[in-house]
Amino acid sequence: MSTINKVAIVTGSAGGLGKAIALRLAHNGFSVMIHDINKDALTKTLQEFKDKGYDSDAFVGDVSKKSDQEKLVQTTVEKFGRLDVFVNNAGIEAVTPFIDIEEDELKKCFDINVFGTVFGTQAAAKQFIKQHSKGKIINACSIAGQESYTMLGTYSATKHAVRAFTQVAAKELAKHQITVNAYCPGVAKTKMWDRIDEEMVKSDPSLKPGDAFKKYSSEIALGRYEKPDDVANLVDFLASSKSDYITGQAILVDGGLVYR
Numbered sequence: 001m002s003t004i005n006k007v008a009i010v011t012g013s014a015g016g017l018g019k020a021i022a023l024r025l026a027h028n029g030f031s032v033m034i035h036d037i038n039k040d041a042l043t044k045t046l047q048e049f050k051d052k053g054y055d056s057d058a059f060v061g062d063v064s065k066k067s068d069q070e071k072l073v074q075t076t077v078e079k080f081g082r083l084d085v086f087v088n089n090a091g092i093e094a095v096t097p098f099i100d101i102e103e104d105e106l107k108k109c110f111d112i113n114v115f116g117t118v119f120g121t122q123a124a125a126k127q128f129i130k131q132h133s134k135g136k137i138i139n140a141c142s143i144a145g146q147e148s149y150t151m152l153g154t155y156s157a158t159k160h161a162v163r164a165f166t167q168v169a170a171k172e173l174a175k176h177q178i179t180v181n182a183y184c185p186g187v188a189k190t191k192m193w194d195r196i197d198e199e200m201v202k203s204d205p206s207l208k209p210g211d212a213f214k215k216y217s218s219e220i221a222l223g224r225y226e227k228p229d230d231v232a233n234l235v236d237f238l239a240s241s242k243s244d245y246i247t248g249q250a251i252l253v254d255g256g257l258v259y260r
């Protein structure tokens with residue numbers, strides 16, 4: 001079914017899962033505002049979108065700043081005329097044994113993963129209400145939002161919080177026909193997992209580079225690690241009218257790793 005004339009924002013989409021999601025929505029006919037804190041990477045990614053002929057633009061911003069998120073929505077509406085889908089994808093990891101977790105790690109990870117998701121959801125919801133339109137908010141959760149992992153305590157706590165806010169926002173915004181759902185990827189080969197592997201290997205002398213990623217991936221029932229397109233497949237569905245009767249859900253897309 002055509003989605004032409006619909007407008008989407010994907011945060012943290014200069015690379016990784018966000019880029020795959022943004023490319024898929026653009027391929028499906030959405031006008032897409034890509035967004036990232038990394039200006040150089042974002043500029044290169046926008047060029048790729050332009051080379052493919054996609055109706056797109058880019059916004060440099062920090063999801064943890066409420067004013068940036070409001071400006072992101074405002075700029076998107078000025079450019080494309082409306083907003084239909086907001087993907088709170090940007091996130092960071094933190095890899096530390098529980099006993100060593102420091103205040104700055106907690107603050108930074110919560111600022112970006114949790115405050116960022118709340119501010120993005122608020123900015124998008126206000127625009128949907130103003131437009132009197134149905135809208136879809138789609139949040140990056142994780143297997144770590146359903147289960148909690150050693151060395152990933154802070155990260156897991158932020159993703160549990162994302163799941164909680166997904167449910168509450170869904171309940172409160174349903175009267176406006178706004179749906180709020182989340183995708184929960186497993187072990188996807190992006191720069192995030194390169195960094196997680198590096199940190200886990202550093203803290204365990206019995207591991208060599210790549211071993212932590214291999215260990216996590218080896219438990220996936222479908223026998224392979226996740227690709228960004230596996231995540232884009234779910235977000236594609238959540239952004240489409242096929243998901244109109246689904247709200248408040250955090251859906252696992254992990255190849256069979258966590259069962260809820």
Ligand SMILES: NC(=O)C1=CN([C@@H]2O[C@H](COP(=O)(O)OP(=O)(O)OC[C@H]3O[C@@H](n4cnc5c(N)ncnc54)[C@H](O)[C@@H]3O)[C@@H](O)[C@H]2O)C=CC1
Pocket residue numbers: 011012013014015016017018035036037038041061062063064089090091092093112140141142143184185186187188189190191192193
């Ligand atoms: N890679 C994986 O296996 C999994 C990833 N996720 C989640 O999916 C989302 C995307 O993950 P990946 O693509 O793997 O990560 P990534 O690290 O490869 O890409 C994240 C992007 O977000 C941007 N970003 C970081 N902080 C930002 C900020 N404050 N404001 C704006 N942009 C910011 C980065 O510059 C980067 O382009 C994250 O929320 C992550 O927690 C969830 C489960 C598994």
Ligand SMILES: CC(=O)C(C)=O
Pocket residue numbers: 093142143144149152185186187188192193196
């Ligand atoms: C990065 C992530 O969410 C995990 C636990 O794989």
